[in-house]
Amino acid sequence: MAEDRRALLSIGVFFIIVVVAILLYEVKVYTDWTLMFPLVLALFGIWLLGLAAMQASNPQKYARGAFSTMSMG
Secondary structure (H helix, E strand, O other): OHHHHHHHHHHHHHHHHHHHHHHHHHOOOOOOHHHHHHHHHHHHHHHHHHHHHHHHHOOOOOOOOHHHHHHHO
């Protein structure tokens, strides 16, 4: 049950990150639209690091380990 909530939360965070990247482009923080993709990847990697920290505090028996989640970030 907790994995379903985390997956849904991760999808929501991904959409928020995409919106933030688009808004930063519209405000002219960066001028090349191709920089949007690395920015999304970097911010989502930071989210995965935070997700690994949340997972380390409450490990589950047969779930992916926190170190594995952190290495994806």
